[in-house]
Amino acid sequence: MNxxxxxxxxxxxxxxxxxxxxxxxxxxxxxxxxxxNLGLEGxxxxxxxxxxxxxxxxGSAALGLAAALLAGMAMALxxxxxxxxxxxxxxxxxxxxxxxxxxxxxxxxxxxxxxxxAPLPRLHLPVLSDLPFVGPLLFSFDGMVYASLALVVxxxxxxxxxxxxxxxxxxxxxxxxxxxxxxxxVKLRYATVLAGGALAGLGGAxxxxxxxxxWVEGMTAGRGWIALAQVVFATWKPRGLVLGAYLxxxxxxxxxxxxxLGVPIPSEFLSMLPYLxxxxxxxxxxxDPRTILLNKPVSLxxxxxxx
Amino acid sequence: MSRLEARPExxxxxxxxxxxxxxxxxxxxxxxxxxxLGQAPLHAFYVxxxxxxxxxxxxxxxxxxxxxxxxxxxxxxxxxxxxxxNIGADGQLTMGAVxxxxxxxxxxxxxxxxxxxxxxxxxxxxxxxxxxxxxxLRTRFNTSxxxxxxxxxxxxxxxxxxxxxxxxxxxxxxxxxxxxxxxDAAMLPLLKEGLRVNAAFLLSLVAVAGAWFFCRHSFAxxxxxxxxxxxxxxxxxxxxxxxxxxxxxxASGALAGVAGVGEVAGPLGQLQASVSxxxxxxxxxxxxxxxxxxxGVLLAALLMSLLYIGGETAQIELQLPSAITGLFxxxxxxxxxxxxxxxxxxxxxxxxxAVAVPVVAKETA
Numbered sequence: 001m002n003x004x005x006x007x008x009x010x011x012x013x014x015x016x017x018x019x020x021x022x023x024x025x026x027x028x029x030x031x032x033x034x035x036x037n038l039g040l041e042g043x044x045x046x047x048x049x050x051x052x053x054x055x056x057x058x059g060s061a062a063l064g065l066a067a068a069l070l071a072g073m074a075m076a077l078x079x080x081x082x083x084x085x086x087x088x089x090x091x092x093x094x095x096x097x098x099x100x101x102x103x104x105x106x107x108x109x110x111x112x113x114x115x116x117x118a119p120l121p122r123l124h125l126p127v128l129s130d131l132p133f134v135g136p137l138l139f140s141f142d143g144m145v146y147a148s149l150a151l152v153v154x155x156x157x158x159x160x161x162x163x164x165x166x167x168x169x170x171x172x173x174x175x176x177x178x179x180x181x182x183x184x185x186v187k188l189r190y191a192t193v194l195a196g197g198a199l200a201g202l203g204g205a206x207x208x209x210x211x212x213x214x215w216v217e218g219m220t221a222g223r224g225w226i227a228l229a230q231v232v233f234a235t236w237k238p239r240g241l242v243l244g245a246y247l248x249x250x251x252x253x254x255x256x257x258x259x260x261l262g263v264p265i266p267s268e269f270l271s272m273l274p275y276l277x278x279x280x281x282x283x284x285x286x287x288d289p290r291t292i293l294l295n296k297p298v299s300l301x302x303x304x305x306x307x
Numbered sequence: 308m309s310r311l312e313a314r315p316e317x318x319x320x321x322x323x324x325x326x327x328x329x330x331x332x333x334x335x336x337x338x339x340x341x342x343x344l345g346q347a348p349l350h351a352f353y354v355x356x357x358x359x360x361x362x363x364x365x366x367x368x369x370x371x372x373x374x375x376x377x378x379x380x381x382x383x384x385x386x387x388x389x390x391x392x393n394i395g396a397d398g399q400l401t402m403g404a405v406x407x408x409x410x411x412x413x414x415x416x417x418x419x420x421x422x423x424x425x426x427x428x429x430x431x432x433x434x435x436x437x438x439x440x441x442x443x444l445r446t447r448f449n450t451s452x453x454x455x456x457x458x459x460x461x462x463x464x465x466x467x468x469x470x471x472x473x474x475x476x477x478x479x480x481x482x483x484x485x486x487x488x489x490x491d492a493a494m495l496p497l498l499k500e501g502l503r504v505n506a507a508f509l510l511s512l513v514a515v516a517g518a519w520f521f522c523r524h525s526f527a528x529x530x531x532x533x534x535x536x537x538x539x540x541x542x543x544x545x546x547x548x549x550x551x552x553x554x555x556x557x558a559s560g561a562l563a564g565v566a567g568v569g570e571v572a573g574p575l576g577q578l579q580a581s582v583s584x585x586x587x588x589x590x591x592x593x594x595x596x597x598x599x600x601x602x603g604v605l606l607a608a609l610l611m612s613l614l615y616i617g618g619e620t621a622q623i624e625l626q627l628p629s630a631i632t633g634l635f636x637x638x639x640x641x642x643x644x645x646x647x648x649x650x651x652x653x654x655x656x657x658x659x660x661a662v663a664v665p666v667v668a669k670e671t672a
Binding site for chain 1: 392394444448449450451453454455457458459460461462465466468469472473588589591592595628630631632633634635636637638640641644645647648
């Protein structure tokens with residue numbers, strides 16, 4: 001295998017991994033505060049259509065990303081009002097949000113099918129990008145790739161080393177104790193859910209603005225659910241997210257390169273790989289109940305009501 | 308300001324009326340959406356929700372589309388009652404269709420009354436086998452059945468895609484990704500000449516009756532209900548959780564598989580690249596709106612079916628976007644979840660002296 005090909009493979013891996021990194025980081029923070037948002041897939045779709053539509057009409061990718069972020073937050077707010085204020089079941093509400101997001105994005109994007117925008121510009125760093133091999137491998141991505149990695153580092157630091165992180169963890173592990181000593185449980189959960197929605201929206205927009213710069217109905221193709229599985233794979237620790245996402249990014253692009261290399265396997269079977277890999281990874285992590293018991297936030301999926 | 312007050316016990320009246328409130332809220336927001344799209348709301352409302360019901364053909368279509376929704380919804384509801392969440396019914400439906408389709412194509416040209424029962428059996432087994440994977444992984448390895456069952460939906464879609472692009476593609480089909488048309492012996496009989504609704508609708512009624520009996524009169528059904536409503540009590544009574552998971556997945560998988568048979572041996576008549584416009588996902592809404600009760604599921608499936616057909620009618624007559632259907636479906640479930648609040652709470656208008664309220668609130672809070 002020649003080095004140019006390897007570079008192309010690794011570079012497209014980063015592209016496929018970035019939406020997962022963004023969405024799963026947001027979901028991880030929400031889950032650490034005790035909220036399971038199964039609506040990720042729907043939020044990503046709405047983010048994708050909002051980002052694409054605004055970029056198409058204004059010509060500005062920055063505005064598109066901002067719109068996706070806001071759209072993701074709006075979806076998350078809907079989820080938050082139902083789950084955190086009206087105390088609805090988190091699983092049912094998350095499923096509802098996904099189904100609603102599928103319908104809403106298809107409706108909003110009905111006139112956008114078939115149009116394209118310029119993909120997010122790749123950063124060109126002086127000297128670094130021109131280095132042989134290392135340049136195209138590490139210093140030739142769009143800004144979102146670097147931003148998503150920085151975000152994971154920042155999230156890890158925030159959760160482990162700051163007062164805010166301590167609050168989030170306390171609320172996720174023992175909401176009633178946290179409430180008893182005066183922590184604003186519901187407000188904090190609103191904040192983490194909204195942050196999660198914003199990042200899922202951005203992750204969706206990365207799909208429609210960078211990875212495949214167009215809008216296709218249902219274009220997330222299960223990535224929201226894979227992002228949910230990533231959080232389990234990472235055992236609720238941010239550093240595991242990058243490994244997981246890039247692993248999945250690699251598996252996802254394998255199908256295109258597999259066809260290019262003439263692997264005699266029907267393309268449909270190669271396309272199954274990310275989904276099958278998700279299942280395998282879940283089995284590996286969940287096989288030992290202690291892994292889950294030790295790492296899963298205790299109040300995950302349970303509603304909190306002050307009493 | 309009025310405030311919410313917990314009811315001493317859940318309101319049965321609200322439990323039954325909240326799906327109706329949700330449906331009414333959806334109709335109102337639907338009319339507003341029609342207005343937003345530049346339609347006369349009343350006329351659009353008529354075309355969308357009433358007109359399909361004014362002809363025999365329309366009613367036939369209503370029952371036709373309610374069939375897979377009922378079959379999938381009844382199965383899912385059995386699991387949801389026990390907090391076992393199978394959300395991969397669309398994949399199980401697809402694999403049921405694949406299994407039945409392969410039987411029909413293998414025995415192509417066969418006459419005889421044994422073919423259809425064999426296809427239905429193959430569909431049920433195919434769907435149940437596909438559902439057995441998340442059940443096995445959940446009971447054996449503790450994985451989330453939600454994520455695994457959903458991942459397998461995409462795998463099933465791709466597998467069907469592989470089949471119709473390769474092994475079962477009709478050689479005389481101009482390279483379209485679809486199989487040969489099934490023979491007459493492999494087609495479900497129509498209920499009435501001129502309508503497309505077929506015998507699968509009767510099967511869905513049998514499923515409703517069977518599920519009702521299971522939930523109401525069997526010990527297994529009782530165990531599952533206790534596990535859903537009071538997991539700690541179920542644990543204390545020694546009810547087996549793995550057993551619940553297996554029953555829920557095998558039953559819902561088999562029913563979804565039969566729904567797949569109803570499609571390929573019914574309106575489609577062949578294997579195509581896609582055999583379901585998301586019936587398995589819409590069935591999640593159907594199960595919740597039907598209050599997880601088999602008869603409720605049947606009624607909810609009829610409503611959801613009306614949304615599909617109304618969407619098609621409105622697309623043809625008013626050039627409204629077909630995506631409205633999905634939007635309405637999502638809204639319906641949201642409204643239901645919100646309306647369900649009033650099962651456990653009621654709004655208490657502020658009637659007592661303003662000063663007294665904060666004190667009482669503090670004591671009860």
